[in-house]
Amino acid sequence: MDKNRRNLIKGAAAAGGIAAFGAGYYGPLEKMGKGLINGTAGKKTADRLHGNSLAPEYSVDPQTGEITLNQDQRIAFTVCYGCTTKCGVRVRIDNNEEKVLRVSGNPYHPLSADEHLDEDIPVLDALRGLSSFQDQGQLNRSTACARGNAAMAQLTSDNRVLQCLKRVGPRGSGQWQTVSFEQLLDEIVEGGDLFAEGAVDGLRAIRDVETPLDANNPEYGPKANQLLMMEATDYGRSALLKRFAFNAFGTRNYGHHGAYCGLAFRMGSGALMNDLAKYAHVKPDLANTKFALFIGTAPSQAGNPFKRQGRLLAQARSTGSLEYVVVDPALNAAASHAASDRNRWISILPGTDTALAMGLIRWMLENNGYAADYLALPGNTAANAAGEAGHSNATHLVIDDDSHPRAGHFLRLSDLGQAEAGSESDHPVVVNNAGDLESAEAASRGQLFVERQVDTADGTTTVRSSLFKLRQQAQAYSIEEYADYCGIEAGTIKALAKRFARFGRQAAADVHGGMMSGSGFYASWGVNMLNLLAGSYNHKGGVAVGGGKYNGMGSGPRYDLDGFPGKIGPKGVFLSRSRFPYEKTSEYKRHVANGESPYPAKAPWRKLAPPILTEHLLSGIDGYPYHIKAMIGVMANPLYGQAGLTEMIESKLKDPKNIGLYVAVDGFINETNRYADYIVPDSVMYEVWGFTGAWSGTVTKMTTACWPVVEPRQAKTAAGEPVSMDSFFIELAKRLDLPGFGDNAITGADGKSYPLNRAEDYYLRAAANIALAGKPLADASAEDIHASGIEPLMERLQGTLTADEVGPVAHLYSRGGRFEKMEKAYNGQKLGNTWNRPLCVYNEEVGTTIDSYSGKRLVGTPMFHPPRFWDGSALRDHFTQEDWPLLAFSFKSNLMNSYSIGLERLRMIKPYNPVLLHYKDAEKYGVKHGDAIAIESPGGKVIALALVGEHVHQGALGIEHGYGHRELGAGTHVIDGEKRPGNEYLGAGVNLNDLGFADPTRKSGTATWLENVSGASVRQGLPVRISVVNDLI
Amino acid sequence: MDTMRRALLGQMTKLTVGAALVPLSSIASAGINDQPPRREGDPAKRYQPPRREGDPAKRYAMLIDLRACIGCQACTVSCHIENEVPLGSFRTIVSQYEVEHEDSGDIATFMLPRLCNHCDSPPCVPVCPVQATFQREDGIVVVDNDVCVGCGYCVQACPYDARFINEHTQTADKCTFCAHRLDVGLLPACVESCVGGARIIGDIRDPNSQISQMIDEHSKELMVLKPEQGTSPHVFYLGMDDRFISRPDAKPALWDVRDPQGEEMGYEFHGH
């Protein structure tokens, strides 16, 4: 080879080397290029030391504390929708870009502030209180949690629905076209062949409040009931939705997420609190509680209200005097190692809390561990004399004889012929200290444990006192048997009961989502019973029902937002067959008339339960009691949230024959509304109007006011209003010529009529009702108006309200709501806001309700039973320990909630949810820490990563909730032919609900596993088995 | 060996906190116009360039009451937003552990917020080849974005993983104690949003500040991270478990991210 050729080859090789270098060096070269042009290889920084940190919203003079606001920003108070806690927050907004910068807590707000400020403190003073001036801001903070901070990204999310969408492909195919709001209304009102799939009934056709929908069963109500309304929860606007549904459209059928949130807990609590209409509940007064027992609830991990409880718990265990025990199948954030001298976690097998509760009750009853003096108070007279806020029915006598016509009822004066039945004075009867029967209102004390024969108008019968009946139930098993069943040692149960009893009225038992098991109703009641036995209801340091809310949406001092001309009342039986005894149905009567046994009913009729979304949907499709024709869902996502529902309903929803029309109002496409025919884009947080209320345990009365602190981004109506839930229902009602909407729909206290054409017509008037309730709020000062960023709101106030309302309403919005002063929280040793109904050791309503399967009366006190199906058979009768050795349960993520997965700043912290497995189970099934395992249930299968340790009860498998999404950004959609690809990372992880399954004792395909009494979705204690997945790739 | 080491480290932490505080409080009482603290006592004998900028009368520090920390990560997210931190990077984050109590055997959760310690003898500062990072007179360690060449040396030098190269700015980034807020009388984002009320910031030379008072009250219990590094950290922990002051002997976190079918997906926010 000659030298030239060699050089040529070398030259070529050298060129190749240079090329490789070029290809490898493009990164640095690009940076150099940027450096050359911009002086930096990255984004320019606004400040050499502070980089691109946000400009401060105001500054505080270190000497005087004087505040100078940053005129480029404003601070406004509204509500956070980062979770159902609905905290009041302060939102920092860039005035030039109209962009939310960051969010923190509203200092006037009890859910956000350590100690909330008095309403009359000027806003600037409140802002100073948040600063580092004299450390004030950290001596009394007002915060937003991680989700509350991250959630502002919902506003600008790519996954938001901004236009009215109509499906173009088959249901659930993810193909949409944008349509105008007006076209959408036209189509859903008039119906027709909307999807080239045949005729669809429009809402006008469905809205018939006269014709019975089923002539054979007239009690089912009118045809209008064939519209089902569903909603997540009251995010401040439910009143308007219900006004439309119940009182204008006239459908009976409305359901919210309660039945798959915490209904079993709420009903158990309602049974105790004598409130089976609204299911009142309590939360510990954590600031003053000395000993708390958290059973199936995890304050600071989740819990409602999340942030407030988390903060109170943290403070009480570090600088206060709280000690507590957490009973939970899984370790959670509430069990704090750093404060290990103050708290402890005890693990329990899922679904077995009735055993624990009855074990604790048994010990307390047998060892004088109860507030005997308090429990002995038989009525209000005695309670008042003793200075108690209320009394219990522990001493009341129950007719406990099935042959007696009033079996299960309290023995009343009328039974003894001493009063007219049903009259005001027909009081229950107790055995007084002298051993005689006496009216509960007359006796000063009643005997606690009574069992005797009594002569009644209907003959001699056995009566037992409520507490006696409770003890009977508790003594059905030994503490050792209970211990064995729930997986907690007997010694531990006894010690726990002793400790709880020792703290008396400053002991509090708290319970919530852990009760969503197949035994949740009685378990919840049982746990709440501990509070009653200790006498801690209404006590400072005990359990608190809370201050409740200022209701602006009723008939208020300024406007009647409840009644309106032409208002109708819904009629008929709920789709979910609740609140209606089976025994009153035509069907029952037909059976009886035919001489057949009416039991079991075709499906559960739950007299005690509220309308429940867990039954509505499948019942409406199955057609028992009747079919539905249309559905409007607002923000709800039962397919993600209810165990087993997706598997059972997916194919049915896809078929438009089952439900002709499904309209969703939502900010996002979720696992449920992906099957909608139309999606109405809704405002998201910070863009909405509304009033949200308080949570139990919030010891002062409060209402949060929310208003669009930034302009909604979605499409506008022809009239220029943002399309939203509000404008949708207003305009829909107007098109359907329904009462209660449009001109003259609202009546003022002045007798004049006012219009309801726009959202603020409604909400600002509600604001006036709140601001001027009781002692009216003062007028807001100009400085308050400026400092609280409500200047943009003032014009709307002036345009909508009467002159004398503007000042107080401005004051309301300038503080982000109306809040009772902190000084009202307590009244000596009692809470300022108390629950005054008699508390139920025995609940007469429960004890007289007949189970629609067995035809037998329900047990009227807490009791032990294993998780069970509709026919009363136990879980393990169907799914044996051998086949399904583990019990899966879920717990809420402390970071995520059900719809937060789209928030990058949360995903970056915790992108995935490994499942909790006990190391002994792991050994048994050959699983190592970090292995992929297949989890299989009778209803589904998922693959997850095993986090192996001692953080979960042996035999249980814990799944953190909030992951395993298919929508909310994970799914791909085509809108107007343009592909919006899903982000697979939003679908990471697993959802316990994919493991849910059908109740094997109900008609196939008509129900997921629901708790018997309440109809709550069972998500705790699902039978599963696991295996290692060897090779995934 | 383990218990020995722990006992030893435990001693050291406590000593180090003491060492950090004693001279400072004496300075505070000697009058705020005195010289900033000398660092001759520095066990690492590391050269420290002079401090510049900031208020020489102050020494900022943070106290974190772990007993009050609920692990909510409000601090993490609010800091992230306030300081425009790139996704996947953190100026502060709260590590979460499952811990067995050494005496009782109870299992509990241990939350450990981490951030820059604004060390009194910060190893990250002297290594910087261009003096872009420096300590202010008030103790706050900052980075000059206009000077930093992005060499990453300081990132390596910090024993606490408190620094990173900011993917947006291509310069070193870290907690600044939100100096831009402190300087105008506001609280740092993480302190302001601390749900549990665990984070307390302040001037430890002001005997009346909340932090000084808490330091007085708890001086015997306070600990710092990695005292053996001789960095004299100025983030003090209350309720600390000895096992965590240095790199904990633990089963490491699972970093896989999988879809419901079990396929590994990787971490979404791996920038470079």
Added chain:
Amino acid sequence: MNSMVIEVLTPRYAMAWYPWAVQYFFMIAISYSALMLTVPGLLLGKQRFLPLAKIALLVSVSCTLVGPVALLADLHQPLRFWHFYTNITPWSWMSIGSLLLPLYLMLVVAYAWLAWRPAMQEQAQGEGWMARLSGWIALGQWHAPRWLLVLAGLGALVFSFGIMLYTGAEVAVLQSRPLWHTEWLPVMFVITGLIAAAGLVLLLNRLMTGNDEDVNRQGLTVIFVGMILAAVVAALWLAEGITGYSPSVQQAFASIKNSPQWTAAAVWGLLAGIALALSAAVVLKKQVWLGGAWLVGLLALHVGWTFRWMVLMEVQTVAKNTAGYYQYALEAGSYGFMGIIGTFGLWLAVLLIIDILVPWKKGMQVRAH
């Protein structure tokens, strides 16, 4: 339970130093090591070592030129490199390095230029563009005295010690990473640098010259001795660890125990090291195999590079604060695989361009007249 503590949530940290750093450390170590290999032949004028010196000089120059390019890429703000010179910081090893590096580079280039100049001048006598180019590069036909070469060589050597010192110290001073914080690290950098440099010489000896036997023998000897030294240093380091003096050893063992990636790397490193020492010894002994010395050279390069990869990249995966190891996966692009390939590409180009332009195999200015 084998552990009482489980980490549930910790962040993942990105690497602050990219593979570019490995490339720089690799190139610059070969550069100063190869420079050392030129000493007997070129500076001391030992004829027997002249062929070795010729190749070593080529290696040294090419690597010296490429190293800083890789270094620049490891800055996230590469175009701000001049800040090094406007903000001189004598207490920072990196700053010191930034002063040493350009001077070192200039001295190495001067040294090589002086060494190659006579041949260039000769080439300049001929016809064509090559001759003209050589004339320009040689800067005329004036005679440069040998003491100039010796001066440049000695200067380069002195600065090369500076480079050895700063590259080693820069990393070893960091207490934050116990694995780095050992005085043995700079020593190992030098030893493995020598091994790699000798390896590269062996390779080029095979590829660019007639596979000179002396060169092979000399190169193999360097590698063998280097490996023995490396073993001694490793033993000393271990001894320190056993006596509890060095957390570096502790952490190394902990890492190997707890991270499968580390275990694999350690096993591999050990095997490769043993293989290298043995093969060098065997080939040295067996005359017939001497022609295959370049294969040993390849292995030596691998060992030299992998050592730096382990030290610079793998150590960065050890979390400082938390229990785990970050999963570092080499990415494909500029800051990963392509960057590595690119550096080698540039080196190849530099090598070949010199090879085309400079008759480096011809006479060298060895002996003073």
